[in-house]
Amino acid sequence: MHDVVVIGAGLAGLRCAAVLAERGLEVVVLEAADTVGGRQRTDIVDGFRLDRGFQVLNPAYPALRRGVDLDALALRSFPVGVQVRTDRGVAAVRHPLRHPSSIARTIGSGLVSAADAVAFARWLAPAFTPRLSDRARDDRPLREAWDAAGLRGPLRTAVLEPFLAGVVAEADGVTSNAFVQELVRYFARGRPGLPAQGIAAVPAQLAARARAAGAEIRLGARAERVERDGPIVEVDVAGGEALRAGRVVVAVGPETVAELTPVPRPATNGLQTWWFAATHAPSASALLSVDGRGGGRRGPVVNTAVISHTAPSYAPAGRHLIEATCLLPRGVATAGEDEVRRHLAELWDAEVTDWQLLRRDDIPDALPTQPSPLRAPRQPRVADRVYLAGDHRDAASIQGALASGERAARAVLVDAGGVMGAAEPLRSAGLIVLQVIVSFIAYGMVVMQTLSIDGCGYRCDFTLVTVASRAALVVSVVAALVSVVIVVARGIRPSWWAPVGGIALVVVTTGIVLSAIHIATQRRAHPSTPGPERLEGIEAAPPRRGLIRPVNALTLCRREFFTCQFSNEVVG
Missing domain, CATH: 3.90.660.50 (Polyamine Oxidase; Chain A, domain 2)
Structure with a gap:
């Protein structure tokens, strides 16, 4: 049994297969013709390269730039x-x-x-x-x-x-x-322009990328029927053995769509x-x-x-x-x-x-056809565990075909348990980076609360505000570290990351605001005094630099927790 079967080795199908295979899924591509490409084919006739119909390639298409090495095409x-x-x-x-x-x-x-x-x-x-x-x-x-x-x-x-x-x-x-x-x-x-070796060079490159990622492409394999059986989708192949997969992406031309999916034939x-x-x-x-x-x-x-x-x-x-x-x-x-x-x-x-x-x-x-009003790109999922891709699902262009293949791959990855789609790594990485940045801001707030920035001693400060900000710091750091470990170790974005990450950001941001208020009020209540501050009868520990300064200060305050006088005055 396979993870995904992609029916059709045109631009949409090949791009979809490459994205899925690069995310670690086992992918098989079925193509009825004797070569990949669909409508993007090139034949040699009497020494001339003839594309299947006059076609041009626009390097400004974003999806083309994401999926194809334009320099290698010698456009x-x-x-x-x-x-x-x-x-x-x-x-x-x-x-x-x-x-x-x-x-x-x-x-x-x-x-x-x-x-x-x-x-x-x-x-x-x-x-x-x-x-x-x-x-x-x-x-x-x-x-x-x-x-x-x-x-x-x-x-x-x-x-x-x-x-x-x-x-x-x-x-x-x-x-x-x-x-x-x-x-x-x-x-x-x-x-x-035109690739030097013909328009077929585009699907050839997409196929090579899919194979390099581990996808299998079977030519001369015509899919005749797609049938769901609970968590399994079965694909009947003409003259061959039926394939079973967890999900199926149908990426065929408009003339075949209605034969394999419940979607009517596109105009x-x-x-x-x-x-x-x-x-x-x-x-x-x-x-x-x-x-x-x-x-x-x-x-x-x-x-x-x-x-x-x-x-x-x-x-x-x-x-x-x-x-x-x-x-x-x-x-x-x-x-x-x-x-x-x-x-x-x-x-x-x-x-x-x-x-x-x-x-x-x-x-x-x-x-x-692209009549008005222009419809948004259609959702890839057309039935349980069955997806549809092609320019008829997006825009009538090479850009539309490639973008539709990417969109179908993302839908499969999300439904398969949160495996990251093509755009998800950057999005998740951005959340993690933001989480870490906010964590360091919170850490700075803790330093300012704990240490006397105008002297070399420490203040014992166990107010509700500082406890809240330090708790926010812990939540933020833990959420960031867990996210980094999961993404690096497994390449998976759990479905709970979005709410957890959002809650952590809200908590730590609230802690920062409370810390800022606390520092401002403490400044007004206790103007700076020159020289080191000391606890009664106890020498303050020498100041330390770097990340351990708050740890040193908190250790001293914990030792004197029961001897400090909890009031708004500075304990010297």
């Missing part, structure tokens, strides 16, 4: 901008901060007016201030948000609409405005990518090209690019790889090769009849 970045076919020719709109030399040409293109620039800034500004969850409360469809911001000129119709149609896989503007704002924010902060948008090989590149530009001509869409292609300009490793020496992406709506006839070639010839203003068609990728479930 080849696209220029941050877009090339637009207009009725007057070709113009380029580039990121003004990353390509400042292009600002004059962008302004002269006629695609960005002053009114459009102001409206665009007004629309995008909220993406850099409140959290996404805050913006989602007032969410609306993208087209309505653009109308409200006053964005109606060519920047919208010729640049943003055709560019984003290929990003969100729909051209009607019904996608959540909050979601698109988040995507554009990531585009502004990062430089999307998706489709994309179609045509891959062409050419001896001569149609342009020297590496920018993504879109059709910005007026009068509506002139053809099926929403974007096209010379991939080998950005990532030369995608094509053999002396040849070029060109992608052309089209929308793939359900129930609508798709464009044929002749129509795609005609549109490409217009976009590139080049002869394309001699281009070799390498492959066409039809991906009906390319991206989950």
Whole structure:
């Protein structure tokens, strides 16, 4: 029997498996295909690297940076901008901060007016201030948000609409405005690109990390059914022996979700990518090209690019790889090769009849839909001991897939008995550090109460205030030490740590406040006097430095407990 079975070796499943295995759980990953990756696959065709559909990788994604070594991917970045076919020719709109030399040409293109620039800034500004969850409360469809911001000129119709149609896989503007704002924010902060060895390098690295942590990945193992039997979950595998586990994470594509979980099939948008090989590149530009001509869409292609300009490793020496992406709506006839070639010839203003068609990728479930209002990431737990992960549970992006895998892993770890999730070590460490800092503050208060800071002797002080503050010190130190020992020795955060830690902090903080009040009142009642203070008939012990000073003082006071006169006067 295994601790966890993860069904699906896509980005979400692999990330989930790695987090669980790194926390010491026994994990088995089942993948129906002959390789890991799910939709993130790369094939070699006639010497060309063809990803399964045109995909880019944005290094600004936080979950990507947590789970993947970006340097090892040798990312080849696209220029941050877009090339637009207009009725007057070709113009380029580039990121003004990353390509400042292009600002004059962008302004002269006629695609960005002053009114459009102001409206665009007004629309995008909220993406850099409140959290996404805050913006989602007032969410609306993208087209309505653009109308409200006053964005109606060519920047919208010729640049943003055709560019984003290929990003969100729909051209009607019904996608959540909050979601698109988040995507554009990531585009502004990062430089999307392609791994030198293809998009498959991402899941390959995730799989290597999961295996290194102890996870087992079984390829060609298709899960057919998930059934709970009390504290055990059984997974039937096609043509193989059923697996039994304490918990199961289902991290499959949208088309398979309803077969293995009680969750309905998520709605998706489709994309179609045509891959062409050419001896001569149609342009020297590496920018993504879109059709910005007026009068509506002139053809099926929403974007096209010379991939080998950005990532030369995608094509053999002396040849070029060109992608052309089209929308793939359900129930609508798709464009044929002749129509795609005609549109490409217009976009590139080049002869394309001699281009070799390498492959066409039809991906009906390319991206989950993101309608407004944008929903918060769904809870991973969909049934007792069964969890669901994937970009359809979070956001329609690589970021969403990876974050969903992490979230599912944390849910499993919490349910498995408090084993720390991905974010818990830092949170627990922060509480422990805070506990230790507050403990030292309390310790300082005890020193000030016990010792006469203006002389070298000691005062016998057994008031309720000092007893309370010293008790708070003990509680704080014990709680901190126990927490450190547990975390270091077992890597486990017990469920009682939060209340115990919180109570200890409240107690010790109260002790510090009482101590401060006590010291202040004692100062006013007993002004400092020069010279050493002595107990009657007994020489005060010489002062000692360091951590043992309060111990020395308390020992002396305990010896004289029954001879000291308990009053508010200083005993000398």
